[in-house]
Amino acid sequence: MTLTLMGEASHPGPVTAPLMLGNHAVNPPVVLAPMAGITNVAFRRLCREQGGGVYVCEMITTRALVERIPKTLKMIAFAEDEGFRSLQLYGVDPDVTAAAVRMVGERNLADHVDLNFGCPVPKVTRRGGGSALPWRRKLFGRIVRQAVQAAEAYGLPLTIKMRKGIDQDHLTYVEAGLTAQDAGVAAVALHARTAEQRYSGQADWDAIATLKQALDVPVLGNGDIWEGSDALRMVAHTGVDGVVVGRGCLGRPWLFADLEAAFTQGPDYQPVLPTLGEVAKIMSRHAQLLVEALEDERHGCADFRKHVAWYLKGFPVGGDLRRSLAMISSLAELDDLLGKLDPAVPFPVESLGQPRGRVNAPGKVSLPHGWLDSRDDDTVPEGAEMEDSGG
Numbered sequence: 001m002t003l004t005l006m007g008e009a010s011h012p013g014p015v016t017a018p019l020m021l022g023n024h025a026v027n028p029p030v031v032l033a034p035m036a037g038i039t040n041v042a043f044r045r046l047c048r049e050q051g052g053g054v055y056v057c058e059m060i061t062t063r064a065l066v067e068r069i070p071k072t073l074k075m076i077a078f079a080e081d082e083g084f085r086s087l088q089l090y091g092v093d094p095d096v097t098a099a100a101v102r103m104v105g106e107r108n109l110a111d112h113v114d115l116n117f118g119c120p121v122p123k124v125t126r127r128g129g130g131s132a133l134p135w136r137r138k139l140f141g142r143i144v145r146q147a148v149q150a151a152e153a154y155g156l157p158l159t160i161k162m163r164k165g166i167d168q169d170h171l172t173y174v175e176a177g178l179t180a181q182d183a184g185v186a187a188v189a190l191h192a193r194t195a196e197q198r199y200s201g202q203a204d205w206d207a208i209a210t211l212k213q214a215l216d217v218p219v220l221g222n223g224d225i226w227e228g229s230d231a232l233r234m235v236a237h238t239g240v241d242g243v244v245v246g247r248g249c250l251g252r253p254w255l256f257a258d259l260e261a262a263f264t265q266g267p268d269y270q271p272v273l274p275t276l277g278e279v280a281k282i283m284s285r286h287a288q289l290l291v292e293a294l295e296d297e298r299h300g301c302a303d304f305r306k307h308v309a310w311y312l313k314g315f316p317v318g319g320d321l322r323r324s325l326a327m328i329s330s331l332a333e334l335d336d337l338l339g340k341l342d343p344a345v346p347f348p349v350e351s352l353g354q355p356r357g358r359v360n361a362p363g364k365v366s367l368p369h370g371w372l373d374s375r376d377d378d379t380v381p382e383g384a385e386m387e388d389s390g391g
């Protein structure tokens, strides 16, 4: 589909309108995408220090929350200076989801709740959860309505995040967006891929434009923003009210400085291009913050290992050193290895604009038996509520 849109421009300028989530103005209109295993309090701090926006916590499952699973309660950690605490919940049961939102309100756990309807993981869709759920339109509507009602009692803006649909023949995003709007959500975010696509191919920004044209509530666009300039292009192409940025910031928390610069200065902003020495300092700090957050040096260092390849992507660093860095078990070991890097090496500009993180192949979506044949069945799917959080 080719769309000619108002605002489409080859040289988009600065974007000055803040994104409104309820009464809260988000300026620049940037959201750190919730990423399980990544967007914990440590990573959010690194990103928040770079620029303005909303920084969403790791996903929490509603059942684990209402059952007060200690590991889950611990995951809801916000720093004292997190002004607008944003929490993503995953649920499949309207009553449990509403109870979880009430708990967030009662215990003042967050200032904003997002509901996840985008998870493509087979163990979730096979049971009818995540990105499979909006297909069951009545159930989806009940979940969102009850969640919004629960959130309203505490003045919490509630948003949803979804994909385009199950696959190209089973698209749900416009209908789901309208349902969510009727239910009273503060905004709708679209990751413009189907569940079948997982993270492959290119996000369909035309679909984001279609959703923006269909809704009155703010629409957030998500998918394939690797640089500040991509965010401006997405806004110009789709007219969205804000952008959600996931994989682009893996190993690059400074992307949020670029995004702020792009939104305030326009496309002539100067991108942040740290030298290898500056990257090493950020790596060391990231590991330190993880150790503090997890209150355990080994655990924090083990959690940091997955970030090493992202930070070093494109830099000329030998395989042995990379491998050793990805196996660290203490902060002293990390700093010792980082000391072996040549701090003067400039940023590898050829890696700008390149995909990072998951880019896995498409795959047929596992669904419960008969799922596609019964759109109006609103039975709560069994076993689709993960007990554990994340994933």
Ligand SMILES: Cc1cc2nc3c(=O)[nH]c(=O)nc-3n(C[C@H](O)[C@H](O)[C@H](O)COP(=O)(O)O)c2cc1C
Residues within 6 Å of the ligand: 033, 034, 035, 036, 037, 038, 058, 059, 088, 116, 117, 118, 119, 161, 191, 222, 223, 224, 225, 244, 245, 246, 247, 248, 357, 358, 390, 391
């Ligand atoms: C490691 C990882 C974990 C993710 N976890 C979640 C999650 O818990 N909830 C969610 O809504 N999306 C999750 N996502 C999807 C992202 O929020 C985002 O929608 C997706 O990566 C597309 O945006 P991007 O192209 O900017 O990366 C995850 C993505 C990645 C790569």
